Amino acid sequence: MKIVIATPFYPPQAGVLGMYAAGLDTAWKKAGNEVIMLTYQSRLPPILRHVVFYLRVRKAARGAAFVLALDSWSVGLPAVSAARAVGVPCLVRIGGDFLWETYVERTKEQITLSEFYEKQRRLSVKERVIRAGIRYIATHAQIFFTTKFQRALWIRAYDVPADTPIIENHYPPIVGTYLPASGIIFVSAGRNIALKNTQLLQHVLARLADAHPGVELDTRYLQGEAYGQRLANAYAVVISSLSEVCSNTAIDAVALGKPFICPKDTGTSERLGECGLFVDTRSEAALTEAVESLLNPVVYEKLAKAARAFSFTHSWDEMASEIIRSVPSTRV
Numbered sequence: 001m002k003i004v005i006a007t008p009f010y011p012p013q014a015g016v017l018g019m020y021a022a023g024l025d026t027a028w029k030k031a032g033n034e035v036i037m038l039t040y041q042s043r044l045p046p047i048l049r050h051v052v053f054y055l056r057v058r059k060a061a062r063g064a065a066f067v068l069a070l071d072s073w074s075v076g077l078p079a080v081s082a083a084r085a086v087g088v089p090c091l092v093r094i095g096g097d098f099l100w101e102t103y104v105e106r107t108k109e110q111i112t113l114s115e116f117y118e119k120q121r122r123l124s125v126k127e128r129v130i131r132a133g134i135r136y137i138a139t140h141a142q143i144f145f146t147t148k149f150q151r152a153l154w155i156r157a158y159d160v161p162a163d164t165p166i167i168e169n170h171y172p173p174i175v176g177t178y179l180p181a182s183g184i185i186f187v188s189a190g191r192n193i194a195l196k197n198t199q200l201l202q203h204v205l206a207r208l209a210d211a212h213p214g215v216e217l218d219t220r221y222l223q224g225e226a227y228g229q230r231l232a233n234a235y236a237v238v239i240s241s242l243s244e245v246c247s248n249t250a251i252d253a254v255a256l257g258k259p260f261i262c263p264k265d266t267g268t269s270e271r272l273g274e275c276g277l278f279v280d281t282r283s284e285a286a287l288t289e290a291v292e293s294l295l296n297p298v299v300y301e302k303l304a305k306a307a308r309a310f311s312f313t314h315s316w317d318e319m320a321s322e323i324i325r326s327v328p329s330t331r332v
Contacts, residue, residue, distance in 0.1 A: 001033045001034070001065045002033070002034045002035075002036070002063055002064040002065055003028055003033055003034070003035050003036070003064060003065060003066060003068065004035075004036045004038060004057065004060045004061050004064045004066075004067040004068070005021055005024060005025060005036070005037050005038065005067075005068050005070070006038050006040075006053070006057055006067060006068065006069040006070065006075040006076070006078075006079040007020075007021035007037065007038070007039055007040070007069075007070045007071075007075060008039070008040045008042070008070065008071055008074050008075055009021065009039065009040075010022065010037060010039050013039075014221075014223045016248050017070045017071060019170075020070055020093075020170065021037065021039075021070060023170060023316035024068070024316060024319065024320050024323070025037060026316060027315075027316040027317045027319070027320035028320050030317070031317075031320070036060045036064070038053070038056055038057060038060060038075075040053055040074050040075050041053065042074070049074075050074075050077065050078045051078075053074075053075060053078040053079070054078035054079075054081055054082045055082075056082075057079045057082035057083065058082035058083075058085055058086055061082055061083050061086050061088045062086050062088075064088050065088075065089075065327065066083075066088060066089040066090065066091060066327045067079050067082070067083040067088055067089070067090040067091070068090075068091050068092075068093070068323060069090060069091070069092045069093070069141075070093050070095075071092075071093070071096065071098070072092055072094055072096075072098055072133075072134055072137055072143075073098040073130060073133060073134075076092045076137050076141070077133045077136070077137060079092070080092065080136070080137050080140055080141040083141075084140060089142060089327050089328045090140075090141045090142070091141065091142045091143070091144065091323060091326060091327065092137055092141045092142070092143045092144075093143075093144060093146070093167070094143050094144065094145050094146070094150060094154070095145075095146045095169070095245055095246065096245055097113055097116075097150070097153075097245065098130060098134075099116075099127060099130045099131055099134060100113050100117075100195075100243075101193070101195055102126065102127055102130060103116065103121060103123065103127055104116075104194050104195045104242065105193055105194050105195070106124060106127070108194050110197075110242060110282045111242065112242050112243045112263070112265040112282075113150075113153065113242070113243035113245070113265055114153060114243065114265050115265075117153050117156060117157045134158060135158055138154070138158045138159075138160050142165075142326060142327065142328050143160065143164060144164065144165040144166065144167045144323070144326055145164060145165070145166050145167075146166065146167065146168055146169050146245060146246045146267070147166065147168075147245055147246045147267025147268075147270055148166060148267065148270060149245065149246075149266065149267030149270065150245050150267055151164055151166060165322075165326045167319060167322045167323060167326065168246075168271070168314050169246050169248060169251060169314065170248075170251075170314055170315070170316060170319060171251055171255075171271070171312055171313050171314040172251075172255050172313065173255070173313050174254070174255050174257070174307075174308065174310060174311070175255060175256055175257070178232075178256065178257040178308065179232045179256075181233060181234060181235040182233040182234075183214060183216060183235065184212070184214045184215045184216065184235045184295070185216045185217075185218055185233065185234050185235050186205060186215070186216070186234070186235060186236055186237070186238050186291065186294075187218045187230060187231060187234040187236075187237050187238070188201055188217060188218070188219050188237070188238040188239065188240055189218070189219055189220060189221055189222065189227075189230075189249075190221075190239075190241070190249070195241055195243070196240065196241050197240045197241055197242055197281055198219060198240060200240065200281075200282070200284060200287065201217065201238060201240040201281075201287065202217060202219070203284070204284060204287050204288050204291060205217040205291065207288075208288065208291055208292065208295075212295055215295070217238075218230065218234070228252075228256075231252055231253060231256050231258060232256050234253075234258055235258075235294075236253075236258055236259045236260060236261070236294050236300070237249060237250065237252075237253040237258055237259075237260040237261070238260065238261045238291070239260060239261065239262045239263065239268075239281075240261075240263075240281045240287065241263055241281065242263060242265070242281065242282060243263050243265040243266060244262060244263055244265075244267075244268055245266070245267055246266070246267045246268050246270075246271075247260075247266065247268045250262055250268050250272055250275075250276060251272070253275075253276075253307070254272055254275050254276075254307045254310050257304055257307050257308040258304070258307060259275065259276055259277075259294060259300060259303035259304050259307060260272075260275065260276040260277075261276060261277045261278075261279065261281075261287070261290045261291065261294065262276050262277070262278050262279075262281075263278070263279070263280070263281045264278040264279055264280055264281075265280075266278065271312060272310070274303075274306040274310075275306045275307040275310060276303060277290045277293060277294070277303070
């Protein structure tokens with residue numbers, strides 16, 4: 001079977017979607033399938049890059065069983081259009097929300113993902129185009145979500161069917177052997193954009209360091225082995241974003257037996273609710289209280305024990321099989 005994967009990234013490029021592309025690539029090839037990997041050329045001007053990617057997908061998709069797009073906008077929109085042009089089903093993984101991200105980055109408004117869809121917003125021209133593109137994808141492709149949390153939001157916002165599939169993120173087996181923390185180091189790393197809320201976290205940790213000597217915050221952007229080693233040596237992980245659909249960082253932390261703090265507006269708690277603290281990360285008081293709670297040995301040990309007892313796994317092979325089962329039986 002011929003499968004086309006459309007992805008913004010592929011290793012050695014950084015990014016979670018690169019990891020997903022590589023994991024599915026390996027799983028499908030191991031099962032004897034032919035996989036064509038297409039990565040997005042972000043160096044081109046915005047409109048041209050979509051046109052070029054559309055042409056690349058259209059050429060590669062001929063004779064394919066299906067096309068899988070790993071995001072909704074950069075590769076999803078051209079991939080859906082190209083697949084439809086050659087009569088091939090296209091599946092789109094919805095693991096984030098580009099419209100909300102774009103709105104928050106423009107306005108700097110401290111608004112959660114759930115709040116964003118509670119009422120009509122004054123969108124820019126770019127954002128209205130993005131919204132129209134998402135509606136097109138939701139109507140003309142087989143989408144799937146990673147959490148019930150986001151599916152519920154899109155049912156209301158984009159009229160997607162209530163039975164739209166959920167294919168969860170990759171959950172690796174727990175490592176079984178845990179490294180002690182190299183210090184009271186809280187790790188928080190991600191893109192330097194408004195919705196990550198990093199400045200407030202830095203302020204909170206700087207203030208707490210005065211009252212709790214030895215407390216540190218590590219916000220370096222690392223990848224690969226360096227990223228994994230940093231998590232293994234960490235005391236805990238803080239995801240200070242306004243919202244998270246499903247935090248891969250929290251999943252990585254639990255695999256290493258580390259507690260975490262996460263925004264309460266999230267789907268992460270659907271699986272990892274016992275392993276972390278879920279708070280309104282926009283609130284300095286709430287974020288401060290959460291960090292201080294993890295400094296309490298009793299609270300910390302309870303969460304660490306839950307993380308180390310977490311047993312759910314979701315392999316690349318399982319994910320690959322679930323995606324294939326989601327392919328529409330009739331071509332578009």
